[in-house]
Amino acid sequence: MTSAERAGTVRVERPEEQSPDWAAIALVTIDYPPVNAGSESMRRDLLDVFERLSGEAGLTGIVLTGASGNFVGGSDIREFDAPARAPHLPEVIAAIEACPMPVVAAIDGAALGGGYELALGCDARVATRKAVLGLPEVTLGLIPGAGGTLRLSRLVGVAKTIDLVVSGRRVKAAEALHLGMVDALVEGDLLSAALVHLKTLAGAKRLLRDLPPASSSETDIAEAEAVASKRGKGAVAVAEAIAAVKASAVLPPQQALEQERATSLRLRVGPQSKALRHLFFAERAAAKLPGNASPRQIASVGVVGAGQMGQGIAIAFAQRGFRVALADTDRGCLDRAAETLKANAAEQETRGRIRSADELMALIAPGEIDAMTDCDLFVEAITENMEAKKALFARLDALAKPGAILVSNTSYLDIDEIARATDRPGDVAGLHFFNPAAIMRLVEVVQTAECSPEVLATLVSVARRLGKVPVVTRVSEGFIGNRIFNAYRRQCEFLVEEGSSPEDVDRVMRDFGMAMGPFAVFDLAGLDIAWATRKRLAPMRDPRARYVEVPDRLCEAGRFGRKTGRGWYDYSADPRGVPDPNVRTLINEASTRKGIARRTIPDAEIRDRLLATLVNEAALLLDEGVAQRPSDIDLVLVNGYGFPALKGGPLHWAARQPRAEILSMADGMVAASGCGTERATNLEAVLDAAE
Structure with missing residues (x-):
């Protein structure tokens, strides 16, 4: 991130100049583009603002929000390899709690990690439907370090807090409201709704740290602990997170907060957190390509080969909203694939993994190869036979529109040789999915000798749209993996x-x-x-x-x-x-x-x-x-x-x-x-x- 991107500010405005409804209310906006990642400078700005507002005469409330579609998208992870520097997030939250007037967090976009802990330090939380909340620190080998384990348990109980903290999952706004992670869901203007909610507090503070944990039965707590321990076998942070949540229910609040903070700082320098942070940054490095080639627009995908891998690839694309044409030279194989896909989609709907089997299947159209002329991207997933693949690519080259990209899912074969079977070698590459394709995150993007920069950029972009981890590889027997x-x-x-x-x-x-x-x-x-x-x-x-x-x-x-x-x-x-x-x-x-x-x-x-x-x-x-x-x-x-x-x-x-x-x-x-x-x-x- 450049120094320009790191620059930011915390703005304090008095909207009463535009609307009398805001009389005696301050609007505090965190504006640290691009995602409002928490940093030392942001913490310093926030601390200065809240210390100043605490002493402002006549002020009756504060609305805290974020600019550019995010509240706070988590901490700046690059700071984790350096010693923790003041002011620390617990100090900022303590300043918010010490404000004599109530503070409402108005959440749009991401409120994750330290961002959600900041919101938990406020007296109430309202969110738009686009909001995503959570404490994902365990996925980086850490535990929340600014009171997340304690304050969240006051809203959702010990059992649910164990689940949310250990899984590190990002919770969408509707579920967050159902769980109690936010107090209200906003349908219209976020700031107006936050102001309305602030006035319902009638000037009263509501500090989560001073409340008892929400109800959880001992049975539920034991079950949550067992599930979390099994899920995080070998992960030090999982055991520490469970211990911190349980401690928050029995220790005096200040002691629990200090203990959580000490554990978080200790884990931050441990080998597991360093390993997981390495992978976090590795994903971002792998997705960055040299140059500034622009990806082509991909909306429709033709998958040729209706076996197990082809079916998985079709589902992976359809789940992300791509229109998919599925074909196979064996009509019986295609018919069987269609039935299998329908059954799998119905099962996913039953399990709650997708919203609607009918909606998913509406995006997948089994048919003939010759009907795929409008596809933007073709994915070959037939048998591992060089001559068969070359013949198919020659056929696809003849029917595909100009600018369409042809990729092979081969695990081993020389894609340069396959590309030479076409008159568009610059538009040919590899997308090596791993089985099961709809679940496995890895995709090897195989860069052929003549692959154009635009095609490479397109395939990396497409892989990311699929929720995959794209890794670029040159042609080699077996590629990287x-x-x-x-x-x-x-x-x-x-x-x-x-x-x-x-x-x-x-x-x-x-x-x-x-x-x-x-x-x-x-x-x-x-x-x-x-x-x-x-x-x-x-x-x-x-x-x-x-x-x-x-x-x-x-x-x-x-x-x-x-x-x-x-x-x-x-x-x-x-x-x-x-x-x-x-x-x-x-x-x-x-x-x-x-x-x-x-x-x-x-x-x-x-x-x-x-x-x-x-x-x-x-x-x-x-x-x-x-x-x-x-x-x-x-x-x-x-x-x-x-x-x-x-x-x-x-x-x-x-x-x-x-x-x-x-x-x-x-x-x-x-x-x-x-x-x-x-x-x-x-x-x-x-x-x-x-x-």
């Missing part, structure tokens, strides 16, 4: 061949914090997908490189993972999967054929080799220019592959370990892997850049 994941998979197979069991490897990586163990992930994704890739690349494989044949034998036996009931694990009797003696026999026989003396591999070695593989392959990608920055790789691994967000991604994590230890891990991994694996020459430089 799958290339790293394939190296990870190979190392897992090496470990199994040498003596580990799939369940040992899975346990070790879950203990590290991965969402799932790798072999469970392989089974979930389908072993046939990687098998097809191995067969495609077989002619190019160095015969000297180490190769584990066990996965091929599993696939030859029809063990493709969960979808066939058996893979690395057996799912026939337990949907969670159990170890299979037949797999153990297959592994032992493979080791014997190669003359490998199986050994017990310590957990530390399993963990170190797999983490070193992730870090080393990431460095190779950066060296080749496939990925732009270390933080992009962290985003991909966290949002697409289950790397623990609390560790900030593999490169953020590695850069914070003893350097000699990481280099030793990499050397050990390379030595164990044999021919075909080399240590990245830029590894130390990458670790320096990731610090």
Whole structure:
């Protein structure tokens, strides 16, 4: 943010000059563009204003609001890496509470984090229907630090406060009114409504800190705590937030406030908060492109391929208001997809995830490819076959209007080669969604050699409109995510061949914090997908490189993972999967054929080799220019592959370990892997850049 953007002011006006209704009322407006992010200068201005107004004779009330469509959009997170500097937000809120006259917060747009805490320090809160409120600090590894846990519990009770604080969710105005987070919802002019509400207070103060918590049963509190603890397993901030909310109900208010503040400041310098803030800034960096290319307008999308991925992509677009045409060369597949989409939409409506199944389905029109001529964007989601994709792109090129963009959802294939099948290579790129496409946040935006800046800007913009995390990648086998994941998979197979069991490897990586163990992930994704890739690349494989044949034998036996009931694990009797003696026999026989003396591999070695593989392959990608920055790789691994967000991604994590230890891990991994694996020459430089 530039210094010009950081400049701002807190204005004090006396609207009685325009309307006698405002006699003896001050209007205080926070105007710190672009989003009124809380900062040291804003806090200083607010404190000066309220200290001055407190002593103003004849003043009977104050309305506090924000300019440019936001109240206060949270704190300026960039300040968190520096020591906390006075004045602090609790001081500002104390000054508001100390005002002898009541203060009403008039909320439009965002009132989040410290912004909502500021509103909680006022005597009442009114909001427009556009308002969004919440305390999202836990999502950054923190807890509210300016009385949020205490004051919110006075409005909604301890149980609901635990839920709202731990989830960090943003609450829309209508729900906020229902919960009691605001006192009134405004249909007309916000400031007029705030003035009316202020006069109903008749000059009386209503300090939330002095009130008892709203009613919550012990059962509700215990249930909220159990749900929150399960949701935030391993997150220090979750446990601390629960403790702070519960303490606010039993401790004297001042003691609870001081304890909450001390905890927040302690967490701010902790590794988990630093990791989550790293990912927060990484998302913003990934969405910024060099130059000033303007995105094209995209309103209608043609999705070709009505399988599971195509259906998910269609839903992802329709949920965000895009018109979607869905086609498939197999009419039976298209008809089945239409029925599946209807059933899924009805289920989402029943669960409250969407407002109306009929409204969603009205945006998705199954039909023929040749009827897609008006689409602004085409997304190919057919089988992973180069010739089939090239033929489809040639067909789409012929029917699409000028300026329409053609993208492939391929996971591995060379999109430059696909683009050459068209007469518009500058309008061809990749949008690699992750399964399930309607849920997974990550989208790799694949920049082809001839992709125009406008097309790249358009695809990043579209991904953000979908609520996704876009990461730009150059063309490479597997792009960023799958290339790293394939190296990870190979190392897992090496470990199994040498003596580990799939369940040992899975346990070790879950203990590290991965969402799932790798072999469970392989089974979930389908072993046939990687098998097809191995067969495609077989002619190019160095015969000297180490190769584990066990996965091929599993696939030859029809063990493709969960979808066939058996893979690395057996799912026939337990949907969670159990170890299979037949797999153990297959592994032992493979080791014997190669003359490998199986050994017990310590957990530390399993963990170190797999983490070193992730870090080393990431460095190779950066060296080749496939990925732009270390933080992009962290985003991909966290949002697409289950790397623990609390560790900030593999490169953020590695850069914070003893350097000699990481280099030793990499050397050990390379030595164990044999021919075909080399240590990245830029590894130390990458670790320096990731610090």
